[in-house]
Amino acid sequence: MSSHAEPLEHGGMGEHEHHGPPPIHYSSRMPPQVLGMFLFIASEIMLFGSFFTVYFFVRVVNHGVDGHWPPAPYHRPAFVAGINTLILITSSATMHWADSSIKKGNRNGFKAGMVLTLLLGLTFLLTQIVEYHRIGFNTSDTSFAATFFGLTGLHGVHVFVGLTILLVMTIRAFRGHFSPEHHHGVEIGGIYWHFVDVMWIVVYVTVYLL
């Protein structure tokens, strides 16, 4: 594999000058944290993709019955979900505000941003739970109902996980953690929250609007 002009023990290319462990080698210009996030998001896309596949299959199969979606007598609460969408998008903006604030050393802005994001996320989840109670059908009713609850519920679980992460971040914010130099935890949590937001936009457009 290699052609060496002189044996390594003779000191070729300065191997004797380095002390300690060798520097970390990222063979593909990608730090492990980013690679981990890539793999995580890829697995999430596959998970959501399988649910969307079932949803579209059910929709295509059922669309021919009366040309109407969702099949009667079901009704999608698009308005309430639309308000919820605005809430979640706003929470992304407050998350971005929190992250920008800690980068500038503005601790009050950071804490306010985190609290607002947490409250908005909580509002979204509670609204979705209330919507489930009032929607008038259940998971076992039809394939439409099953896929509706499957997709929105899967997203709801992600919101719950995101809220847990946000809660930890908020507690840490009030305990004085993070700084303009060290805010990796805010970055990663923020990326996850934005991902949850993006997935909701896809779910909302697909399930409620189209």
Place this chain on the structure above:
Amino acid sequence: MGNPLRSEQDAFRFVLLTIGYFALIVIGAKIDVWVGVAVFVLLTAGIVWFVVSGRGRERPVPEAPAPSPPAEHRVLVLANESVGGAELLGQLEAHAAGRTLRVRIVAPALVSRLEQWTNDDGEARAAAQERLDDSVAALRAAGVEVDGELGDENPVQAVEDALRTFRPDELVLATHPEGSASWLEQGVVEEVRERFALPVTHVVVNS
């Protein structure tokens, strides 16, 4: 646009773009289903074109390796073609200015697209090994301290990998003439100049 997973800021920008993307599709679909489909196809094709054409690529931050020992002048040679001619040697000796000249040669396996997709790189690796052996032999015969290794099939990646174990003062890129360059060599000189904060000498070798 940067990688949406690289930072919170990029992720937030991705959220806004997602909103715009789906808003246009929904507006189209409300006009007519087929308008919505057309908007979806056009927007998606535009995004694919943007990504594939490299317009969305992040500008790399130039990297400079740690300096080499002061008594040495180290040269990293990317050998897409065999090197060892007297002219190049003369240039390197001039750059060394009396210091000990040490050379590391990296020969990437220049595979075709089909070979890359099918992972069929046996012949390309054998050719790269042959280039490497010829280059090492030529420089060694000229009295230069030299070693070498096969590199990543992406020449820029091969340079970067080599920088982690070798601290050169200068890069030499030996490529084919433009007309007969491999697809992997396209734009490699510009990309290396952009990415690495080192003097780069480009040598075109007619095989």
